[in-house]
Amino acid sequence: MPAGLFGAKRFLDADIEDWHIETWRTLLDRFAEEMPLAETPVALPTRDFFPPSDATGHARAEHVFACVKDIMGLSDNWPCELEAQPRRFTGERVSEFVSITGGDEPNGTFRVEPDGRVVITYAPDLLDDPINLVATLAHELAHYLLAGQADLVEDETHELMTDLTVAFTGLGVFGANSAFSFEQYGDAFSQGWRSRGAGYLSPRSWAFALAVFGELRGDDGGMGAHLKPEIENLRRQAVKYLRKNPDRLAVLRG
Structure with missing residues (x-):
């Protein structure tokens, strides 16, 4: 845990943590009147939030998109x-000795x-990765929500x-579960683990x-039951930190 030279320990680096609180x-200030936090659902990967659908392809993406819009x-x-x-190619083997590595196409x-x-x-390809699909659609819809706030759109963060x-x-x-993940891979020539990240905030x-x-x-x-163990462990530490230092959220409770 980062610690100040003369102050109390922080969960994040001081400047990053201060940015979180200010943001x-x-x-x-901008949205709580129309979107009261107490009424905001904690969306989970369950049928309550994402009812089953027989749709496939783009129709399935439309179904998920409608669910995400409703939650937000x-x-x-x-x-x-x-x-x-357009379909992107990421690490696909097209012949015995040739594979295609994708560029930096956004999700x-x-x-x-x-x-x-x-x-x-x-x-x-996100249709095969529903958690990342939801995180991506939520991120882009968040852009939409912020688009009417010119000063926020122009902010460097x-x-x-x-x-x-x-x-x-x-x-x-x-968003948290898609922020960073490891997955195993293997083929005729190699095997191991590779990392994959999405979004901008660190875990x-x-x-x-x-x-x-x-x-x-x-x-x-009940979000803890649906978070990756490493994220949930960090979240519990953060909750403990915030309860031990109630002044951190005091400015947000007024």
Whole structure:
């Protein structure tokens, strides 16, 4: 745990932790009236939030997109279109000795067309990775929510703020679980583990964001059972830290 030279220990580096608190205050000031935190659901990967569907392909993405919009409170008066990006090739072997390594194509994008239409895109391969698909769609919808706040859009920490907005709107479990992961791989020539990350906040920052969300909401919604063990361990540490240092959230409780 980072520690100040002369002050109390912090869960995050002091400047990062202060940014978290200040950003939470900004989000509460701008959106809490229409999106009261006490009424914000803790979205989990369950049927309650994502009812089963027989849809496949883009229709399945549309189904998930509608669920995410509903959770975030963006179903009404927030029109937007969902488009699939061109298929990307990531580490696919096309012959015995040739494989294709993908570039830095994003998982999703947000844009406003000249005619005012809002378009969100997603990478089709995410259909095989539902947690990452939800996290991606939530991140792009968070861009939409922030788009009307010119000063926030122009802020140099905008992408980090967008991730924090995902936590603010109740989908932090998905953002945190997709932030960093290890997966095993193997083929005729090699085997081992590779890392894969999504989003902009670090796992430790996600844990802190989830702890703040749960403490301000007054209930963590049972999120711990659905978080990766390493994230849940960090979140519990963050909750303990916040309860030991109530002054950290005092400015957000007024």
